[in-house]
Amino acid sequence: MARPKSSTSPGSPQLRFRVRVTRGDDIAIGPGKIALLEAIREHGSITVAAQSIGMSYRRAWLLLDEVNRLLRKPATASAQGGQHGGGSVLTPEGEELIALYRQIEDRAQQACAPEIARLLKMVAKG
Known part of the structure; x- marks a missing residue:
């Protein structure tokens, strides 16, 4: 599930x-990689997940490869395409990571x- 809008x-x-x-x-873990993992959980596909967050397939693939290389256990598992197509799912480690x-x-x-409230009051309104 993606983060709720403000x-x-x-x-x-x-x-x-x-x-x-x-x-x-x-960067092993960051906001973009977490958003991508959440989108994969939602869509079950790297391609659709990347499109849903405005990212190219290549960028998504590179980020996932980096996440999976830098973690002790991979965050995703993918099946190769074929007659019924491929797909990607989160591993238990991917779910725990999110x-x-x-x-x-x-x-x-x-x-x-309290500090956030005070800080935001200091910012001029547009």
């Missing part, structure tokens, strides 16, 4: 956490709620 008006200032886990110079990432975002947002 309930604030389009011109309202918003704060978004951008959690990234790096390994050397590589859940942990979103929990970290949510807890950080909650823990910083």
Whole structure:
């Protein structure tokens, strides 16, 4: 399931956490990779998932390859195309990865709620 849209008006200032886990110079986990994994969970296809988030198939494939190489166990499993077509699904590790990432975002947002409210009040309205 993709993240729910914000309930604030389009011109309202918003704060978004951008959690990234790096390994050397590589971003192992980040918001784009999590969004792609969520789209794969929803659509069962790299092609459709990439289209749904405005990403090229090649970019999606490269991101998935990087995620799967940098994790101890792969986040996705794919079947080759054929008479009935291929597909991609999340592994248990992929499901856990999304859940942990979103929990970290949510807890950080909650823990910083008073400071976030004060910060957003400082931003001029458009």
